[in-house]
Amino acid sequence: MASKNNTFEYGVETLTIGKALAIAKGDMQGVLNKEARKRITNSQQQVQEIVDNDRTVYGITTGFGILANAKISEEDTRTLQYKILQSHSVGVGDPIPTEVAKLMLITKMQALAQGYSGVQLETLERINWHIDNDVIPLVPEKGSVGASGDLAPLAHLFLPLIGLGEVFFRGHRYKSQEVLQQFKLAPIQLGPKEGLALINGTQFILAFAIKGVQRLHNCLEAADIIGAMSLEALTGTQAPFDARLHQLRPFAGTQLVAQRLRDMLHDSAIMQSHIDCGRVQDPYSLRCMPQVHGASRNAWLHLKELTEIELNAVTDNPIILTADDTISGGNFHGQPLALPLDYACVAAAEIGNIADRRCYLLLEGKWGLPMLLMKNVGLNSGFMIPQYTTAALVTENKTLCFPASADSIPTSLGQEDHVSMGSISGRKLNKVLDNLEYILAIELLSASQAIEFRHPLKSSAILEFAHDYVRRSVSFAEEDRIFADDINQIRNIIHDFSFVEAVNTYTSLAGVNLNKGYESFSI
Missing domain, CATH: 1.10.275.10 (Fumarase/aspartase (N-terminal domain))
Known part of the structure; x- marks a missing residue:
């Protein structure tokens, strides 16, 4: 208590x-x-x-x-x-x-x-x-x-x-x-x-919206950290995260993600080791993280703002002002939350979509990484099959993106002739987030494996801490094993918020605020 x-x-x-x-x-x-x-x-x-x-x-x-x-x-x-x-x-x-x-x-x-x-x-x-x-x-x-x-x-x-x-x-x-x-x-x-x-x-819709805001925020924070680890493992460049670029297209979510990536990659020996490698551009799933992750951040912020309005609203009917003044209206209608919940559903699915692409890049055997992230493949399948799971989950999420709020079935013999279906929107968002947590877990599993092939070079202090935190739950894989066990272990540290909370605590103790200047993007 x-x-x-x-x-x-x-x-x-x-x-x-x-x-x-x-x-x-x-x-x-x-x-x-x-x-x-x-x-x-x-x-x-x-x-x-x-x-x-x-x-x-x-x-x-x-x-x-x-x-x-x-x-x-x-x-x-x-x-x-x-x-x-x-x-x-x-x-x-x-x-x-x-x-x-x-x-x-x-x-x-x-x-x-x-x-x-x-x-x-x-x-x-x-x-x-x-x-x-x-x-x-x-x-x-x-x-x-x-x-x-x-x-x-x-x-x-x-x-x-x-x-x-x-x-x-x-x-x-x-x-x-x-x-x-x-x-x-x-x-x-x-x-x-x-x-x-x-x-x-609207308390059923609202309760699922609250959980959706909390869980999507956690996934967005995790996606930036995991995406930065994948970038390091793939020896990508941080040039596309330059603040001057994002000032020319100043969406708040995009600028926040670019700032977070710059801070997480600061003083990375891996980044410095290939600064003159001659590679012109990285694939979109690396280069466009600020734009893609940032767009989902903006959708999240919209949902958060509207949810907090609803948290303090009176949504029953009729409303009693005085014994002589009552109003029978429609404050119970769920449309104000149904629409942003459906929007957030798409935003969450897209974070999984781009994460799956990074998983695929990590397996290709390019830029100094072994094919399938294991040295002895053939006898071993390596990390090939976990990406099948991300592909399946990404596709399932796409099927869940149809907006429930686009549908309406009349009830109460036509008296209630337009309804929001926002309850389905809220439940559906949380189903997508269930899948997203597993997708991010598989990318984190793969990125943690891949980044060890860059040793003895080190990443930044923040990303090294993130990697070490993963290794408390799952070890480096020398050969095939039941990767479902690893996936579930890592999904648990994403689902219970401990991975993001641990990284945030570390950065705070180091005097770094990854979200400085963007306090509205916090809960």
Whole structure:
């Protein structure tokens, strides 16, 4: 549990991606302060006033969706909230990762705590209890069309509030009621509008966007380091990374990557050894790293900026301004995130595409490297077959790049006639990132093998550290072995962020900030 002074105040402070991830990890604790509690209570009282005065307000005294014109009596309004969670719990497929479900809870807390949704304080306190105690609802991965809110996933997320559904707790899966009884807690009795407020919103899309931003950032950082190692192994030149060149086409992502490559290659003995070799130009996958990696950086930045807007948005419906002033609109529509998620999907796939090309270059037996990165080939296949895997993964990623947001299927008998499919965009991005981590692992495996053929010459201190860090997990290959084991070992240090974090820590201790001047490109 986070210390008391390391807290975030829901509904009052601005939530960032970094803070959301810190709360999910337990390094920060989300709380409801006095101001937020007052807002929440006032909003709930305004909803009750609407019910008491029998005003016709969508979702409070009427049915939902196509049933918006069906009037609901005062005595049935509470029953309606219970039924909406039941009826909308239609998700299918495997459960989403518990961290993503926890992020859904955290982001819903931020949206509801702003005091425009009419929920009870008790309801928000129970949601926060789930977060603080890591009692995480089971949410199926499929079933949201990304408009009218992420209805099915959010319904499953909040079934435990009323004693239904399932949760993950201490590594096991339980019926929600079992865990509530263990803590001597009773189900919440939902008030008017609460069921609708809980299931309206973009928190499923948003949670996957948060993870996508975090994971893509890690892959982009790793790709620059690994690409620089491949360049060194292939005795490529750093001339195309000259700052003067990139000032003439000043895309921020491109300039950042060029700067990072210059810093990582600084004082490399390998680079100096072939400065007059006469080679005119390197292949694009080496020479154009700033342009290609940089374009993906720009796409990442766009996704990050829009995700942080959504993190602090109110996305349910209707919005309660006062008892006399409510707005029924479409803030639940996922299109604002669906489009950048699809764009980021392409950006992630392209990092894998160019990495695969560098893997191929490392195998050709040119520029002083042995063919297939092994001296005794014929008897050994060397590193030929790992590149088959990158080729397969790159192609799979290409098939995942069709934009889900380009499709729409009408629902609710045409009342909800255009939907975003952003839930699919978010899940798809994270599938591409799964594959990208393996592609980068194979390039890192190959580059680490190749760069040893340049010994006794040394690369820069930063890249030598990166190579040594890899060698803690995987040794140089003198002959064939089960390379899947090596790939998985290296993928693990990419996936858990330890490779990038270790390199960044080393550079920081050495007084080098690879991202200096580009702080917006950090989380």
